Amino acid sequence: MNSLPSLGSLFAVLLLTASCTNPPKDWSQETEITKWPDGKNGAISITYDDGIINQFTIAKPIMDSLNLPATFFIITGKVEGSGKGKFIGRDSKTIIAETATIKTDSTNFFERASLIAFTGTTEAEEYHANVGSFFEAGKIPEAYQLLDEGYQKVRNASMKNTNDVVFHNNPVDTTTWEQYKSYENQGHEISSHTVTHPKLAVLDEANMRYELEQSKADLAKFMGDKATFSAEGPYGTENERVMEYAYKIYPALRNRMPEDWLDEINRGSKKQPGTTDKEYVQWQRGAISSTGIDQMKAWTDTVNAHDNIWLVLVIHGVEDYGWEPLKTEELKQYFGDVKANEDAVWVATFGDVTKYLRERKATTINSELEGNEIRITFNSELDSNIYDIPLTLKTYLPDGWKGANLIQKEGNRLLEVMADAGGNYVQYSVSPSEFSYKLVKGN
Incomplete structure (x- = not known):
């Protein structure tokens, strides 16, 4: 702990x-x-991942009209003036050449998984993400095999190596640090979602530290120390090695809260929050396109029915942009329902509840x-x-x-x-x- x-x-x-x-x-x-x-019954934190532009142009104004705060976990490498995504380590051409004769194994896996996302194409980034998914699922041989396949495409120019950084760097997301600072001044929390949104579990030490530390450094530089309290490792990772590194850098991680008095139910769990015997339970729910407003309102009802639940809502896409987007009308209805319950439920940022x-x-x-x-x-x-x-x-x-x-x-x-x-x-x-x-x- x-x-x-x-x-x-x-x-x-x-x-x-x-x-x-x-x-x-x-x-x-x-x-x-x-x-x-x-003396309220519970708490709700509404959080957003990835710093998607529609979160600020559509969702935030709705929350502002109701005086509801939010936490935005942003990919700092996309913000102008920040440290950009990069590979740290040996010469990339040397590493790529070695993949022609040396299969991926435990001795070279983390180095290769760290590099492939920066070999110039969106497909290479997808290989990185899929390799990471195999690894975190315990499918290590499959992760090695998929990485070898990806590097074969890099060597054969099936994936053109342009050396461009395309890693979660969509140009539509143009929010500036000045805008983020104004959002913080309005009561919202701006926090780290790393530099490039990688699968942290498959990065070697140097690249993992860069993703975590550079993001924090830019938040401190442009926002101040308050913005360096909370973070979320991409893809909701709970990898032990990642947690060990990340908790040395950020006091609070949405991925995992290590306190022994807090039970955690992550987004993928079917466990019911009312079954815990802990003093508090952090109940994460991922609101996706198919969730529906009735289900979202039921989550608030569950908080009201107990005295120990902290509902952490996770949102990504909004309207027509981003992963699993929610529609504007859904957000209006849900935020209105949260506001209607504010006398009994504390609505606060992730950092403030922590x-x-x-x-x-x-x-x-x-x-x-x-x-x-x-x-x-x-x-x-x-x-x-x-x-x-x-x-x-x-x-x-x-x-x-x-x-x-x-x-x-x-x-x-x-x-x-x-x-x-x-x-x-x-x-x-x-x-x-x-x-x-x-x-x-x-x-």
Whole structure:
């Protein structure tokens, strides 16, 4: 399991006061961080892969009209000014010549699989992708054989070697870094989907690192560090070797979340989220052309029916462009349904949900009643410069308490007193970057 960052500590003090001083029997357990912000039932993150132009010209405006955020995993090599796709290693002509007399095996497989996508044609890129699919499916001999077939075509000029980079480089996708930065400023998350969208599992170390690190470097350069938190390895890979490398570079991967308190159900799984015994479940669903609006709405209903589901919706094509495109009318209906459920479901970016869950699990709370004040301290080893999502705290009040004011730098706020089976309580959000809060007696 990948360990969470431990770059610092945070300390916060909250003071609650009211007109009665009779505490519950065990006051130290009367404050908790709610499972979801504002006590909601679950969460939904709407994510897009590949940085396809229609995602920004069609889908994004619909989401903006409803004030819904999204996460866009973009192929950075397509953006002007970024590091482009390239092969890193020995002379390509030497490698290609060797394939005429030396069959592909474990000693040369990763080098050859890394190179073939950059031999100049779309068909060569397809060989790379198909070889990767065989490899990840455990069909190693088939992967070797297919790679040999591809290089035979390269040598015979059946696939013309122009040295042009055609690897996921469609010229229709012309979004600029300036546009991406404006989208982030509007509340959306822009994140990495590597430089060229390769099958990472079949790249050698140098080329895998380039795909992951160069993409992060360009995001940091043009967007800032916030955009380097999340990433998605192409094709939803969960290859162990890839995960080991990727988690050293990005704190959060949609491919896999390693926390032991989180169950993951990937896009291809038929497992039902209600069967898990984990505190949280990340339930990924791929919305494709044949899914249908009724099925998509049913996913939201499932989130509402439980208290531990994080639905991560994955979209690729939109309207008439991209893989398995969704129609505009489908998006309008689905996003409208999500908006209608926003009172019960937290709609947030992939990065923000990840941060909240980790903050909650990494934070310890202690509370003490002193006269008319409840002193609450909470501590975490997470870096509050990175993990900056406000936490929702819920504090039960002693019998007879009438209310409390939250005192913050920006002013006072009278908190509403609510009730459940545990008694009367107040609920409030606090920033992990602040050090102290007070709740004082309400009139």
